[in-house]
Amino acid sequence: MSAETGETEIGGAETVASETVGDAPKSGLLELRDLMVVFDGFKAINGVNLTVGEGELRFLIGPNGAGKTTLIDVITGLTKPTSGTVTFAGTSLIGRKEHQIVRMGIGRTFQTSVVFEELSVLENIDLAATFRSPLVRLLRRRRGVSDEVAAALETIGLQDLADRPAGILSHGQRQWLEIGMLIAQGxxxxxxxxxxxxxSKDERERTGELLTEIARDHTVIVIEHDMEFLRRYASTVTVLHEGTVLVEGDVAAVQADPRVQEVYLGRKKEDAA
Amino acid sequence: MSALTRGKALLTGKYRGYVVFVSVALLLLAVAPAALDPFRLSLLAKYLCLAIAALGIGLAWGQGGMMTLGQGVFFGLGGYAMGMHLKLTEAGDNGLPDFMTWSGVEELPAIWEPFRNPVFALAMVVVLPVVVATALGVLVFRQRVRGAYFAILSQALAAAFVIWLVGNQGLTGGTNGLTNFYDIFGMYPEEDSTKTTFYFIVVIAVGVLYLVARHIVRSRFGRLLVAIRDGEDRVRFLGYNPATVKTIVFATSAAMAGIAGALYVPVVGIISPALLGVVPSIELLVAVAIGGRFSLAGALLGGVLMNWARTTFSESMPDGWIYIQGGLFILVILVAPKGIAGLAGQIGDLVARRRALRTAPAPAPEPGVKEEVPV
Structure with a gap:
């Protein structure tokens, strides 16, 4: 289960006064304003403002417990925010159910990939692609493979395994399958x-290529721990720390920022060296 | 290809399902009516009725993961809808059903009146279970109640239904239920021709409903159902509302139980609370588990076998059956979680693999590994 690498210890990381970057109201595809999420008195998200523009590839980093996954949970309807607003293409997402948010055009993957093990790789992607058709239409038998499913299968490179149950896939292949399902959702x-x-190293490389390809025609937000991966594929980075946005900017600027080095990158560099 | 190898291919290849279906159909439609006397044939019809309800459980539980311990309610709704109509035809235009007279009821309750119409009564056989199941599904699945909590809730529904039936003697016939039918759509129940006729109706109903269930399972909708069973929370992120899908399937399984109950009445001649309470509902679920809940054929087989075994063993040792049933249930859970159907599948695969090894002269490339995908 614990498939995480690049674990970063937060114990001892000094609290750094957060600075909200980009408070000038520019409009984007996704906008979070003054977002707060409190679990039993613990402020998982403490006043986050975030704007992601159309076509952007945004990396979200930060030590464990910084609130990265909580942020995605709020956007996708899994967690209800205590206060603040989340708007997507001008429409509020607050109070909408998970499947409704997907239908508005937001898809996600999970840290521990969840695919349907009893269904074939093809069926997994096919289900992801057909959610827009009415349920009655789903009562027909699937005949052949639709173009979008075939395209997704080709993008993730699992054509040879299309008819095998997803349960036999390796960890890396499962992540790709999840990405393929995401692409098929459109x-x-x-x-x-x-x-x-x-x-593995090879798998990371392959995933990076996949990411670059997807980012060409989608808006993408990636949570990532892996610094090397970040340096290679990221352009704009938002650093979260203790539920707030610490700093935001391009990779070089963020890496050079002393506060970031202190809470996160510096430690990581020393570890890696 | 010789006739023999062709025969083997039929049994092991992709036509195995068709071969089994046609064989069972022949067995039920030609062999059984010739070999069994009308009394035994009528017993088989009874088992097949219960197997229809088991098929519904196979769909809801085996495919959809909804462990329903209250199918007796829907079986009962179908059965009572049928029973009420039969009682009213016997009573004539202005008469009262016999049990009402005994209970001192002087006027026909308003809820009974429309059941005089055979079309209305037959429609209610399906409509009532579907409405109740849909209402329950909307309330329960939307609140994301599932697993053991759903099972307990459905069981409570069965318990409440039986208490209500018993408590309203004048309306429902109480503990005795509805019985003593002597006019079933113009036929007399004790006659051999009636028994044979209803046997064939039941067999055809089993066949049709099996094909309907099989179609659902093999469609995209069926794939979605399995996905919900294995990862309901993940399915939401595919853009589907699991509650809707589960409600539709639960209502379908309720409709099957209703049809089963309606057929049971003319075949057995009674519908009463004892047939649809908590215990019969659980017994039906146990039968599905033993037959194999992941396979529709397994659910049908379990329904027939367990009810046949109950009748047979109850004749020789009335107290022993419940222990045998419990023992079998435990054995299945421990040894063969996929039931008889799962065991049969494993044996079939083993035989096929053995045969493939023996007939293949050189290690041929294993089929299915390097399949080209039509993209």
Whole structure:
């Protein structure tokens, strides 16, 4: 289960005064304003403002417990925010159910990939692609493979395993299958929660290529722990720390920021060295 | 290809399902009526009625993961809808059903009146279970109640239904239920021709409903159902509302139980609370588990076998059956979680693999590994 790599210890990390970057109201595809999520008195998200523009590839980083996954949970309807607003293409997402948010065009993957093991790889993607058709239409037998399913299968490179049950896939292949299901959904915004966690070097490379390809025609937010992966594929990075946005900017600027180094990157660099 | 190898291919290849279906159909439609006397044939019809209800459980529980311990309610709704109509035809235009007279009821309750119409009564056989199951599904599945909590809730429904039936003697016939039918759509129940006729109606109903269930399972909708069974929370992120899908399937399984109950009445001649309470509902679920809940054929087989075994063993040792039933249930859970159907599948695969090894002269490439995908 614990397939995470790049675990970063937060114990001892000094609290750094957060600075909200980008408070000038620019409009984006996804906008979070003054978001707060409190679990039993613990402030998991403490006043986050975030704007992600159309077509952007945004990386979300931060030590464990910084609130990255909670943020994605709020956007996708899994967690209800205590206060604040979340708007997608001008429409509020607050109070909508998970499947309704998917139907608006937001798709996500999970840290521990969940695929349907008894269904074949093809059937997994096919189900992801057909949610827009009415349930009655689903009562027909599937004949052949639709174009979008075939395209998704080709993008993730699992054509040879299309008819095998998803239960036999390796960890990396499962993550790709999840990404393939996401592409087949045809979303406007993709949220990937640690897509390369637990992957081998080759698998990371392959996933990076996949990511670059997807980002060409989608807006993507990626949560990632892996620094090397970040340096190679990220352009804009948002650093979360203790439920607030610490800093936001391009990779080089973020890496150079002393506060980031203190809470996160610095430690990581020393560890890696 | 010789006739023999062709025969083997039929038994092991992709036509195995068709071969089994046609064989069972022949067995039930030609062999059984010739071999069994009308009394035994009528017993088989009774088992097949219960197997229809088991098929519904196979769909809801085996495919959809909804462990329903209250199918007796829907069986009962179908059975009472049928029973009420039969009682009213016997009573004539202005008469009262016999049990009402005994209970001192002087006027026909308003709820009974429309059941005089055979079309209305037959429609209610399906409509009532579907309405109740849909209402329950909307309330329960939307609140994300599932697993053991759903099972307990459905069981409570069965218990409440029986208490209500028993408590309203004048309306429902109380503990005795509805019985003593002597005019079933113009036929007399004790006559051999009536028994044979209803036997064939039941067999055809089993066949049709099996094909309907099989179609559902093999469609995309069926794939979605399995996905919900294995990861309901994940399915939401595919853009589907699991509550809707589960409600539809639960209502379908309720409709099957209703049809089963309606057929049971003319075949056995009674519908009463003892047939649809908590214990009969659980027994039906146990039968499905033993037959194999992941297979529709397994559910049907379990329904027939367990009810046949109950009748047979109860004749020789009335007290022993319940222990045998419990023992079998435990054995299945421990040894063969996929039931008889699962065991049969495993044996079939083993035989096929052995045969493939023996007939293949050289290690041929294993089929299915390097399949080209039509993209």
């Amino acid at each position: 979303p406007k915004l993709l949220l990937l929660d640690e897509p390369v966690a637990g992957m």
